[in-house]
Amino acid sequence: MRRFGLDEWSGLVMLAVCVGTASPVVLGLVEPDIPVVAWIGLFLTTLVAATVSVALADRPAARRTAYGIAVLAGWGVVVTAPRADLLPILLVVIAALGPEVVRLPANLVVVALNSGVVAVSTSRVHDDGLPLVTAAAFYALIQLASVFSLTAIQREKQLRRRLAEAHVDLQAASVLLAGSARTAERLRISRELHDLIGHQLTVLTLELEAARHRPGEAGREHVERANQVARDVLADVRATVGALRVAPATDLAQALRDVGRNVPGLDVTVEVSDDVEVDEEQSAALVRAVQEIVTNTLRHAQARELRITVARDGETIRLAATDDGQGAAQVVPGNGLCGIAERFAALGGEVAYDGGPGFRVTARVPLR
Numbered sequence: 001m002r003r004f005g006l007d008e009w010s011g012l013v014m015l016a017v018c019v020g021t022a023s024p025v026v027l028g029l030v031e032p033d034i035p036v037v038a039w040i041g042l043f044l045t046t047l048v049a050a051t052v053s054v055a056l057a058d059r060p061a062a063r064r065t066a067y068g069i070a071v072l073a074g075w076g077v078v079v080t081a082p083r084a085d086l087l088p089i090l091l092v093v094i095a096a097l098g099p100e101v102v103r104l105p106a107n108l109v110v111v112a113l114n115s116g117v118v119a120v121s122t123s124r125v126h127d128d129g130l131p132l133v134t135a136a137a138f139y140a141l142i143q144l145a146s147v148f149s150l151t152a153i154q155r156e157k158q159l160r161r162r163l164a165e166a167h168v169d170l171q172a173a174s175v176l177l178a179g180s181a182r183t184a185e186r187l188r189i190s191r192e193l194h195d196l197i198g199h200q201l202t203v204l205t206l207e208l209e210a211a212r213h214r215p216g217e218a219g220r221e222h223v224e225r226a227n228q229v230a231r232d233v234l235a236d237v238r239a240t241v242g243a244l245r246v247a248p249a250t251d252l253a254q255a256l257r258d259v260g261r262n263v264p265g266l267d268v269t270v271e272v273s274d275d276v277e278v279d280e281e282q283s284a285a286l287v288r289a290v291q292e293i294v295t296n297t298l299r300h301a302q303a304r305e306l307r308i309t310v311a312r313d314g315e316t317i318r319l320a321a322t323d324d325g326q327g328a329a330q331v332v333p334g335n336g337l338c339g340i341a342e343r344f345a346a347l348g349g350e351v352a353y354d355g356g357p358g359f360r361v362t363a364r365v366p367l368r
Helices: 006-026 036-055 060-079 089-101 104-123 129-212 217-246 252-259 280-301 335-346
Strands: 267-272 305-313 316-323 350-354 360-366
Touching: 006 036, 006 089, 036 060, 036 089, 060 089, 060 104, 089 104, 089 129, 104 129, 129 252, 129 280, 252 267, 252 280, 252 305, 280 305, 280 316, 280 335, 280 360, 335 350, 335 360
Parallel strands: 267 305
Antiparallel strands: 305 316, 316 360, 350 360
């Protein structure tokens, strides 16, 4: 379950502020220009639309539509209750939601129009031009300060996310590079063993085989022993070479933990069962899968925790990843997820996705 963090608390505070500004009308202390029931409905429409515009992070068109409804409904709320002095704060809150939904130029247009609505609302109560200009300018400055501050925070968050993604890519590349270097070194050693010692022992075996057929019973027993020893040594060398060639290049558990280690803003937990054994290709596929899963979680999930497990499941090795983020109503695999599926398909495996709650990835590859 996702923890209740600062974003959720700030949202509750903003909701409380909005409700507080509307309380004089709701409690009957201020009379709106339209029926109270209609005004409350308009106010609730504003809150619901504003909440939806923030919640639909994975549906840009829908959230922009909801934000537009919140802006228009907010204007109606403020204009129809001009005597509620603090009600224009609702427009400040709506403008502050803009950096999450629309681009800065569009957000500034909303600020300008909100200020015009404040001016119109004030003019219905005060005939003097000074209160009108003062109110419009005051709320315009508050909106600008909020929009610019939140835009800067939003850009900083994006930069941190990109830095985190680059960190994950670098970790994965380091793991795979280290594995490739160890593999190359083992292959080099195996070739030298085979070309040098193996060749010499083969020659020795042939020489002893020829000596065995020469006359002289006295030396036959020693020749037989030497022949057997030479064959055993040759067999041992070949077995060592074979083991070096097929041994896994990396410690899988450590490699996967290295990919998710110290990711800014995301707590990645990796568990690998002791009975999991993979070859070089399978290890690379699992490392790349974890890399893509961590990167996608950073980009889309708005999650704080990601749990990854790798274990044997019958005749397959199963990778399961689950985050505590917002999930997705419809899973549309991008290039990264399609790349994971292609890697596992090439190894005879498969990948499945589940969008909610949270986002889950399950990948399987057959044992070798």
